[in-house]
Amino acid sequence: MMVFILVMSLHGLQSMITELLPEFSVGGLGVSIGPFWFVAMSVVLLFRSFWACLAIPVGGIVFGEILIGDFSALGAVEGLLVITASWFFAMSLITDPTDPKQIAGVGLLAKAMEETAAWFIDVGKFYIGVEELEAISWLPATVWATEGVGALIQIVVAGIVFGAIPTLFLYPRLRGKIEPLLGMRSVEGRDGSTVTSSSLKRLVAWVAILPLAFGAEALSETSGGIITFTPEFVETYGQTFLFVPIVVAAVIAFGLVAYRQRKVEGTGA
Template sequence: MAMNTSSGTDGVFSFDHRDMMVFILVMSLHGLQSMITELLPEFSIGGLGVSIGPFWFVAMAVVLLFRSFWACLAIPVGGIVFGEILIGDFSALGAIEGLVVITASWFFVMALVTDPSDPKQIAALGFLAKAMEEFAAWLIDVGKFYVGVEELEAIQWLPETVWATEGMGALVQIIVAGIVFGAVPAYFLYPRLRGKIEPLLGMEPLSGRDGPMFDRTAMKRLVAWVLLLPVAFVFETLSETSGGLITFQPQFVETYGQSFLFVPIVIAALLAFGLVFYRQQKTEV
């Protein structure tokens, strides 16, 4: 029987040493590419500021290789650890929205995989996860305006334009991050990683399943995603009004300059490639 992550036989939330390795690998890889893109300039489309990163194809390819809850959770944790804590700009309440929305989106999408050998399906589902994340962020941002914790970025005499203003920003991010720097490169990267990364962690590639993509498991996870959106909204609203509850904000980048971004980049690279090197040495013994 193939040795996979524990999600297959011991329960989807169980955690063992293999889940730990997957968690560390996804967290560090996502943190690495997120910080690399922080060094790239922002550009605008029709007056809307658009950031290139993070390069979502890394998460799309790696997370859908393992398809465990812990791999999904590792994506936002990587952003928090390397993109907030290590650069000295962390707010506990402010981090919860991404933690909830990103994890729930990927956890739902990975239940739709029926043929993990098909890069077209993987790329499409990776895009769906990013689209769900941006759609949820759009609803939350608009909701913050209606409860009065965010300034209106709309025509003063027509507040409803906030839906279009925030929606255009979300749509641009879906196209840029979800397609250009997401699904398209993931389509080519995923088949080159499948069957090569898993053995380094002492696992075998996960198999597919029969039946429709949207089965009972997927339905339950979609319901969970919907129910978690108000939770994410409440915590994000509280973060705007309470000062973040627990904060760590020495602002290292402001103090030492952009070159400080290389600190989390180096740490993430050492963690990711160190884990792969260690496991490679173990498999060769």
């Protein structure tokens, strides 16, 4: 639970900070800088648990949707399923948690899997007519290239530039320092092949989840979110309202670390 709360709040914090940064255009495609994926890559892969993976999308939902007043239950399902499954599979490939290159590579793979899944889902919505995407009217197949280029740019920008590269420097500085604050030991490596039977099962689960994520996303476009919370605080109060989830996430994250550190020191653990 401590790991879940820490990852959720840290991911929510950096996600909202990047919301304050402007988008830029590459070849006419809008590209957002964030989230700063090196935070998730570095912290989640320190603990390598299912709950750490689940905390990534939950952090985005709580701090990036609910607290800013723009939440749709069905709309949140895609990220909840795809992001969790992508990270859960990727982390199963780690054999040496002391190797920053392996950690960065696994983090990049998780981001690439997420963007690839989103690419298929977005194109699928175009073909069933629930969303209009950029495509040449007489050649609908161009939507594959348009959306694919967007996914590739996000992999490069978020997965490499603001993901794998900073992780190479941040991860080794966090390993062995964050875990004791939560009263935990660093995860050890393992012998054997990178791909195991457990990894294959997780990959099969990732593939099986895609239709579920697509169905939920398509329903959210046609029937609404079923459960919605849309007071739209940012539209009402302006961009400065983004500091509310930023402050809340920061208080939770750093308050949790301080609390656990005092408790661990008090018990002599």
